[in-house]
Amino acid sequence: MLTGDIPPNQTIYIKNLNEKYKKEGLLPTSFRQGNPSAQETIPPHNILFIQNLPHEATSMMLQVLFQQYPGFREVRMIEAKPGIAFVEFEDDVQSSMAMQALQGFKITPQNPMAITYAKK
Known part of the structure; x- marks a missing residue:
């Protein structure tokens, strides 16, 4: 196993994700x-x-x-519609930072997140 590989079915803890990206030169896929x-x-x-x-x-x-x-408030998931969620921040500047950082982040290898602004 290569250094940094995560064995299947292991819990991973995400701490300072941006620092990990900078340190290892990784970028989430768009x-x-x-x-x-x-x-x-x-x-x-x-x-x-x-x-x-x-x-x-x-x-x-x-x-x-x-x-x-910064500015994270809450996550809202819709039980009747699996596969989608809404994430609220204090303002649009803070939501934009999170969107840029996590766009394409893969929760599973088959599921890169698609993040857009919610319609008003």
Whole structure:
């Protein structure tokens, strides 16, 4: 096993994710879903819309990821619609920072997150 590899079915703890990216020269893969120009028509908002989540994703998993960014308020998941969530920040500047940092972050190897601003 290579250094830094995570064995399957192991719990990983995400702490200082941005520092890890900088230290190891890693960047999350960019991922867009649907119409590529759709995001440009939605103005910045303090609430992010998260898509392409695995069905087993929980609000606690997302909270661990997003709470490391300033201004984090809460995660809201819709039980009737697995695979999506809303994450609220204090303002649109703080939500933008989190969106840029976590865009394409893979919760599982098959599920890079697609993050856009929620519609007002």
